[in-house]
Amino acid sequence: MKYVQSVESVAIPEGVTVSIKSRVVKVTGPRGELVKALKHVDVAFEKVNNKLIKLYVHNGDRKHVATLRTVKSLITNLIKGVTVGYKYKMKFVYAHFPINVNVIEKEGSKLIEIRNFLGDKKVREVPIPTGVTCELGQKDELIVTGNSVEDVSQTCADVQQICRVRNKDIRKFLDGIYVSERGHIVEEL
Known part of the structure; x- marks a missing residue:
């Protein structure tokens, strides 16, 4: 069944500016600027005013209309990122061998370095993308923050995937680094 016209709208909060040019969404707010290219999605944008954006799909089937909600979620995530930011906390879980984690800089790029996972001599390294900061919290905690x-x-x-237990019973070996808490940098009231 074809839907003649499907519409979603995104409200823009105070202090945030959104500009859309040829399906590239640029959101600027108090925490910085984020850019998301949505050229691959067949959705029409209309900026009604500085407080509202409308998204349209004309003559779309069910899956085409479903992308409308996805685009709306992507834009609201960008808006939330430049206003309050995102903060994930990760806990180190180990039974015997303590996991050592450090944030290092190597050849101009930042890395998360994981040592002594299950007693391995192998040093695991995860690159940190630009715009993301990682720091060690209190005992056995890694805090990852950023706008995107x-x-x-x-x-x-x-980080969680590089610390997967292989060739052992994962019900018994629960070691790893797992996300324990998701939140925002600026706590909402």
Whole structure:
């Protein structure tokens, strides 16, 4: 079944400016600027005023209309990123061998260095993308912060994936580094 016209709208809060040019969304706010290219998505944008953006799909089927909600979520994530930011906390879980984690700079790029995972001699390194900061919290905690939810969550996913237990029963060996808390840098009231 074809839908004649489907519409979603995104509200823009105070202090945030959104500019859309040829399906490249640029959001500027108090915490910085984020750019997202949506050229691959067949959605029409209309900036009604400085407080509202409308998204349209004309004559779309069910899956085409579903992309409308996805685009709306992507834009609201950009707006939330430049206003309050994203903060993920990761906990180190180990039974016997303590996991050592450091944030290092190597050849001009920052890395998360993981040592002694399950007693391995192998040093695991995860690159930190630009715009993301990682710091060690209190005991056995890594705090990953940034404006882009995609970059922050992908960094956490890379850390968790590199510390997977292989060739052992994962019900018994629960060692690893896992996301324990998701939140915002600027706490909302």
